[in-house]
Amino acid sequence: MLLALDISNTNIKFGLYDHDVMKHRWVVSTVRQRTTDEYAMVLSDLLRHVGYILTDIDDIIISSVVPPLTPVFEDLATRYCNLEALVVNHTLDLGIKLLVDNPWEVGSDRIMTIIAAHHLYGGPAIVIAFSTATTFDVVSAEGDFLGGAIAPGLSISAEALSSSASQLYRVNMTPPRSALGKNTIENMQSGIIYGHVGLVQGLIARISKEIPDVIHESEIKIIAHGGMAQQMAPIIPEIQYVNQYLPLEGLRLIHNRLRGPDSFEGKLFHNRVWWGDGNRHLPTILYKTSSKHRRSTKKIRQQLCCLIKKSGPSWTRTRDLSLIRTAL
Ligand SMILES: Nc1ncnc2c1ncn2[C@@H]1O[C@H](COP(=O)(O)OP(=O)(O)OP(=O)(O)O)[C@@H](O)[C@H]1O
Ligand SMILES: CC(C)(CO)[C@@H](O)C(=O)NCCC(=O)O
Structure with missing residues (x-):
């Protein structure tokens, strides 16, 4: 069994693979203060729930954009599973080029995502993550990472609004009946959600024009994932696919390449x-x-x-x- 770990800012995603098939996926909150032993117990409970124990895991691959938690999970792999985890970074033989100024600064979740997206849908593609941040990750026809954009995510924007304005409060992240809000809740939902739709559409349009060697912009695949993708995709017609498994699939593919x-x-x-x-x-x-x-x-x-x-x-x-x- 392979355990793929996507350690992100809000949640940690665990994917348990039997050969190339994802058997189970779990999501736990990212708690930066948690220790190796605490996470080991969480993982042990999740595994036990589906009939496995920690030592049933044959290998572990980690993508982490939360640096303090990387050694915690490496330690977990060593002490609880007798394994040396494979931690993804740009120096590994990933089979793609990172065509950016500083490859070392690109989040490994973004790299895993474009690898999976290119494998599943081909390129050129713009992969949009509706997560803590809303990221745009651009992959070329050849599968190389061309760069992208990082914007504040929906929840971050909503929180900033309600915590900075005394008369505003938290609202549900559902699209209002119209962009022309008739009460404070609708005004906020319109601004947050339709405002984000505008941000996404604007960036898709701008980025599409800048992707090299594209004859028709219709060639560019637009793929979404992340916590808010299901809610956002229906109101952004440009989005063609939603796939919540992209980062974990990318990890599986890289594991196959390097240790398969x-x-x-x-x-x-x-x-x-x-x-x-x-x-x-x-x-x-x-x-x-x-x-x-x-x-x-x-x-x-x-x-x-x-x-x-x-x-x-x-x-x-x-x-x-x-x-x-x-x-x-
Ligand atoms: N129904 C919802 N209402 C409000 N926010 C939501 C909802 N579902 C998910 N989110 C938001 O989506 C984000 C979680 O998405 P996801 O699981 O993709 O996060 P993450 O992968 O940890 O983020 P990142 O990859 O950016 O670190 C959080 O910011 C969360 O608040
Ligand atoms: C942008 C996030 C927060 C998205 O999870 C992550 O990929 C990250 O911390 N990236 C580092 C900066 C970069 O990717 O250029």
Whole structure:
């Protein structure tokens, strides 16, 4: 089982995959103060509810845009699941180019989203997240990230309005009967929701004109996801698809690419047995020699034995890989 984790500002999404099929998806609030042990108990309860335990998880992949929680979940993977989680960042071999000024500053959720959108719908596409922020993530026909826009999300806008004006209050996020509001609630709903519709349509129009190599703007797919996508899509005719699973699907695809059965690491570590001496982290590796891999694993094993002797016990799994790559 693969656990994909999308750690976002409002919610953390857990996707439990059996091979390529998402079996379960859970959403829990993002609480920055929670500890590894607390999140482990939350995850353990969710898994138990569907008949699994923490050690049934074979691998974990994480996208996090909440830096203080990244080590919390890495720690959870190590201590509760005996795994080294794969944490997505721009330096990994993602198979796409980030055509922006500073690739390191792009949120990993945006990268995962465009990877999934391009895989499912093709490009060029504008992917709109109606979440804490309303983001526009643009992917080219080739699958590269071209940039986009980040606007305050609907809830943030609504909260700012009600907390800054004494006579205003919180309203339901439902579209009013008309843009011409006849009472304070409708005035606010019109301003917040139809105002956001205008923002989205305006940015779609502007961005569409700037995407290179587009002959007809109708080629550009417009895809929405995020907490408010279901409410917003029906009132924004430009939106063609709503898919709430994009960030988790992107994580699954990247996991497949980097650690799946056909990846370098997957082939190498398929049928593997690792053991180590506790904290010193896996100094010894033994490959079970399946008939398919017998010859290559024997060779790799010989080379690894030399490397282990040379490098001593200070290996981590990631460093093992680079050493193995060097050895091959
Ligand atoms: N029915 C609703 N009414 C008001 N706000 C809602 C509703 N449903 C979702 N939201 C808002 O949507 C956002 C949650 O969406 P989502 O689950 O996509 O958040 P998130 O993924 O944590 O955000 P982000 O990815 O930006 O960090 C919150 O800001 C929440 O307040
Ligand atoms: C924009 C958000 C908040 C959307 O979740 C996240 O992707 C993020 O923190 N990004 C960093 C800035 C950037 O993507 O350019």
